[in-house]
Amino acid sequence: MSKIRYESVMTADRNLNPTEHEEYDSPYTIPNDRYAALTTVLHDVGGEPDFPQALYTKSEEEWEMNTYVTCECLGWRGAWNSEMRRRLENDLGKTQYYGFPYYGRWITGAARVLVDKGLITTDELGDKIDEIRARLEKK
Amino acid sequence: MATPKFQVGDKVRIKDRTTLFHTRTQKYIRKRVGTVVEHRPEWVIPEDEAWDRMETGRKEPFYVIRFKQTDLWPDYTGFAQDTLESEASESWLESVKG
Structure with a gap:
């Protein structure tokens, strides 16, 4: 990773840290209400207070439909099912769950399943990601 | 197929499991x-x-359960007869007398 890229990744990463950093920096004990808050299942947001969201429509992008089709094919071949996908999305943790695009969560979950099942290795996957990034950055 | 423990019309409480x-x-x-309003096929x-x-x-057998919106949201501002339906498997339900 180049020095400039390293610096920008670290800056972005620091901006993701919770504001109340000390309280969330692996405390020795936590009160029950925080345990309840921290163990709330991520996708179970129905009924939570929120501010009004602007409604805007967008059409699907190619990578989104490619992701969808890849994930469905993995389902047909028995690699996973929709309930596993939902659980794996929750497993991403709050930062990645809300930080990734919707289909970014899908494809990350799919990758996780393939690694868990020994169908690909993390270095194989990482090498491919790096190869594609290098190719796109050249363009 | 297991026989469903609850019948249409039964009042049920959803458990507050971890x-x-x-x-x-x-x-x-x-x-x-x-209130149970429909049976759904048994499923994993x-x-x-x-x-x-x-x-x-x-x-387990699955159920469609109908709730009064005013029972779900303390400050519900819609009509009193408004309802919401959700589904749950049998182990999430406990019977309510009366």
Whole structure:
């Protein structure tokens, strides 16, 4: 990773840290209400207070439909099912769950399943990601 | 096929179980009382399906449960007769007398 890229990744990463950093920096004990808050299942947001969201429509992008089709094919071949996908999305943790695009969560979950099942290795996957990034950055 | 424990018209309360990793039972219906309005076919419960146990997972009858909106939201401003329906597997339900 180049020095400039390293610096920008670290800056972005620091901006993701919770504001109340000390309280969330692996405390020795936590009160029950925080345990309840921290163990709330991520996708179970129905009924939570929120501010009004602007409604805007967008059409699907190619990578989104490619992701969808890849994930469905993995389902047909028995690699996973929709309930596993939902659980794996929750497993991403709050930062990645809300930080990734919707289909970014899908494809990350799919990758996780393939690694868990020994169908690909993390270095194989990482090498491919790096190869594609290098190719796109050249363009 | 297991015989469903609850019948259409029965009042049921949704259990407030710990849901550490994954759940399909919304927190706004947990601890609330509703009425069974429909049976759904027996199926592998999401707690097992989510961990790739389609073949060996536990199967349970599923139910459609109807809640009064005013029972779900303390400050509900809609009509008093408004309802909401959700689905849950049998192990999430306990019977309510009366």
